[in-house]
Amino acid sequence: EDQVTQSPEALRLQEGESSSLNCSYTVSGLRGLFWYRQDPGKGPEFLFTLYSAGEEKEKERLKATLTKKESFLHITAPKPEDSATYLCAALLYDKIIFGKGTRLHILP
């Protein structure tokens, strides 16, 4: 069964404390891996698409990487405004599977 698992479910960091969020997948025929940011009560905001193992993309304090089994969202020196739920999603040939998300809270 195709599956996308995000860990940890929740993460609390001090401002400036770097860390990584994990998105592991067991799927047949991965075509791409998406990362989204979602604030409470709002729709997900697109961050990155990764298409092949070894690919990396960066945006401000965020960097997404992809291997054959998982993707990481690295957050460097986070600020309180980075607090949100981060979703990953695996694009297959006939569907997209979303993980349940990681709730990130950055303490000032």
Place this chain on the structure above:
Amino acid sequence: DGGITQSPKYLFRKEGQNVTLSCEQNLNHDAMYWYRQDPGQGLRLIYYSQIVNDFQKGDIAEGYSVSREKKESFPLTVTSAQKNPTAFYLCASSRQGTETQYFGPGTRLLVL
């Protein structure tokens, strides 16, 4: 500005009532999608449409219906057959040939 709009932001449904959620996009995207989001669960696909006048069921289509009469619009009706409709509903769209989906702000449906 291009984007996706959803209305209303909050919607209340009485038992036995059908309600319709609106989704409009001006991104000139061909594909549109409806998802349901419940606490602690990933987004689940309800319906999707790749072109006008055509749509397909997703993983949890029972109790829902859609139409796609215009490229810009993809309304979702939550029927009385949907016994547990309380959730956050998200509409998304993507350009034909690429699958990056862009989301609207969502509609929260509550049952009275």
